[in-house]
Amino acid sequence: MCMFIGLGESIKEETIAFRRELHENPELSHEESRTSRRVQEELDKAGIPFQTGFAEHGVLGIISGAHPGKTIALRADMDALPIVEQNEHDFVSKTKGAMHACGHDAHTAMLLGAGKLLYANRESLSGTILLVFQPAEENAPVGGAQAMMDDGVFADYIPDEIYAQHVWPDLPVGSFGVRPGAMMGNSDRFEIRVTGASGHASMPHQTTDAVVIAAQLVNALQTIVSRSTDPLKSAVVTVGTINGGSRYNVIAEEVVLEGTVRTYDADVKDSIKKRMEAIATQTADMLGGKAELTYHDGYPATRNTEESAALVAEAVRDAYGEEAQPEILPSMGGEDFGRFLETYPGAYYWLGTAIPSRTVQKPLHDPQFDIDERAIPYGVEMLAETAYRAAKGGNA
Template identity: 60%
Template structure:
């Protein structure tokens, strides 16, 4: 019979909560997750789950061998924190100045460990293997940690037939998950533009090329890309997030630096936006007598769920928590390194509702006051484990193959 973990997330809640609070108090940035990885390995050892490590420096792979032959399912959690000073006042705030788990990766890691415990306790009934993928550097765009882990052979010995990941989501209440087939999250590119003009005295602008004026024209012109070059039924966002220029109130700036991001869903739209971006930056700058240099970083591709496995996650959630557990959701243009796993393996990425009850406006991800309802830990732990169990049994019974990624 197929095992069920329903209700067992609550039974190990305190254990998962303690793990999450530990990770929250000791956050580590991308590529620095050494102590986090040590805690993961220590916990896996305590649970009797074998592992290998060193993928992308700090990545860890736990392997649960089922008692019966079958396919392989992978579950992924990211481990890194953000360079943000926490502004909360709960008793487990970050103890590391300037670093915070403001994106919930502490919860992801704790819930995957909890899911591993539930799965390992039932391994004799599992037809196949479950891989527990603890990934570093998810926030380190555009390189990330998924691709380096695969380059280091994380799946060389055990290759997944399906892979899943979840992310805490303050826009959904606890007890609900959000997922969909196709593009779930956007492609996320970064850019840096250096505009060089000619400085001078504020009273003699005719002797200068004002880099601030040029930058202003570039920014205004860039906003026409989405409104005039992108098909209105498609989605794109171009944001200038940082501007640096000028040295004094009475000195015309000779240089301005712009930094920002471009978000799209499809490769076609990305190509249009990227090409027009370069044309406008170079063209406007040259027309106004300035010189522009562009540093463009192709970031994470769109996170594209395999339709079958997205429906699989919904079905499991509804079986665990009722018909309202998997409402229809709209995609998001946020970037996600899990997309690189989905380029190679079929699977699904889903959002786990974590909204704090009674709070009208939730603090978003990457906010120094980000919080989540801890009750969500039980749901996420159970759901990850049951998704893996159900997938193993479906792969065994229906002989579904990796070709599902062609959907």
Template identity: 55%
Template sequence: MQEVIQTYMNEIKDDLIKMRRHLHQNPELSTQEWETSKFVQSKLEEFGIPFENGFAKTGALGIIKGGHQGKTVALRADMDALPIQELNSHDFVSKNENVMHACGHDAHTSMLLSTGYILNKMREHIHGTVLLVFQPAEENSPVGGSQRMLDDGVFDTYPPDVIYGQHVWPNLPAGQMGIRDKEMMGASDRFKIIVKGKGGHASMPHLTNDAVVMTGHLITSLQSIVSRNLDPLEASVVTIGKINGGYGHNVIADKVELEGTIRTYNPEIRERLKERFHTITNQVVQAFDGEVEIEYLEGYPATINTPEWAEVARESATKMLGDDAVPQVNPSLAGEDFSRFLHKYPGAFIWLGTQIEDKENQAPLHDPNFKLNEKALPHGSAFLAQVAIDTLNKLRSDYDEQ
């Protein structure tokens, strides 16, 4: 089967790179992926793959029915870009100002299209149905696009028995994949705090209530949640990413705004951290006779793989790339909208190694200098085809045993 997959992979390989570069040059922000969606649909038509569209406005669902009866597996790719001005100098940089595929979603979409080409050519070998899920708005946390696709009935006709997602990963070299049995990525909540005091002249602090002083105590106190209120063996992070306040060097501020994020894996830790966050924020500001407004947005839940299907993915990767293709990796506290699919259906999320050959100059995800190793993209497409077939075969075997 690997040889058949590789044969069709060789047929589509050049087009895979062309598709990725076209999408990279023409990125679109979350909920605005209209041209990207049209491109996806045109390629599905070209490959002879039936599809449905309109899920979460720009989402699409390719449907490949195998030549034999069986279960259903879904493969998902996200399509949106980030509000970042690209700083690379290659000949396919973004044409759209302040919009860039700095998280590799151009590669995800192109790989899934190529996988669709391969699997459609192999229909007679497939026992069941493969769904190609092209999702918008993954970067639009906390709303996202996966739940909106679910709400719009993307799986009403063909509910998947298993679902897989894949993400380019610059920390792993090309030819390797990151696959974990359980925790893969973190829950990503966000918050905004407005601390209110009483402003005035810097020389007369006794007539004021300094919002900057309150904020300084608050920032320090919030960091104590992780170090003193939570199990040190459970990963969690509180980050203040933005502070805005004050008017000038000789003015005591009456208001300071803070924005940040909270990352966790364990749902109980997530709830405990949220509780302590609100308690500490309110009590610290009250201690200084100030007022506070809190906006707390629960974002994507943690991305937790199903061990059974993570093992199938590991076996598929080993078939395609060799015994050393799946090293042990630690999870990441970065958020991922695929988690909402995994809350409803069993499956796994996989990292595809895409580190550039000049690894010392590898920029991270969400960086204006982000680049990926295009030699890895055929690996990703072939893997998705292999894991889809292996999963359907396992589902068939499990059913036969029953």
């Protein structure tokens, strides 16, 4: 029996309206003061008790069920991205240089909607449901999840399990992506600072060209995946920026490469770090220069526990049928929710939001990213249904 399926329609319009309000007023990581205030106002209006002050703008809603059970946390992220929106709907961003290009506006609105349904039906609930509204998810590699935990978000209520969902433009509305194990990858950053010796472009023999060293490094770094990593294990090494030189006729003294490393397995990640260090220093030394690697460990891989992923999958099939839970592959994208899952068992799943009128879906972080808002009731219902089942111990 599904407790909350069908109830999302009852609050569809108000949930969409709140999502659009947030979309018009995006706030970047660590700047979510208005968003946090509006979440608090809506929780207060609904009668849901809450605590604040976690990672500065984080909010924790607390719903106590009438029956004994587990403590289940549901998390939504609140921050936007420094992207100029290029959509044409009537609720585009009013904040210069900021946009909800990753769906966090929808995440926050749907968690609030699920909280309203759960609170309205608290006499039928078991245990305690925690509504975690997280800031700074986009602030990789630091994020906001660890800061919330460090600030005691779970000091009074320790989750037995934690769940989150993310809008996903590659899946149609009415479908959900969930699997045990890895859902998202380790998301690390690196910087390689190459140092040579400057001089006139006509006299290269008197210099050490940092641009030439950097060019060799870009090619050499690609061999880490193609020749130093088990082909049955996934990894991506990307050089995203190259900055150096001061003038067309001056040989550059310094070039800085920045990029990202994506993996699923810790052993692959460690191997890549060591290989990257060796390639950088030895290539530069071979060409007469120096290279210094700075490696920033980012978000850990988002790994679902088998039992929690199975609970979500069963809820989806019970509610919407087998076709609503297609087989999926994990993504190499990073997600701060992985830090919660390092401490607490749980699951992270995708909510289908593809827009049928688009022949090519705009991906997350694109200036034209948007969602089909018909997905919002599905997201509200599945959050509530997941929490309801998990708090009862998995028995629907």
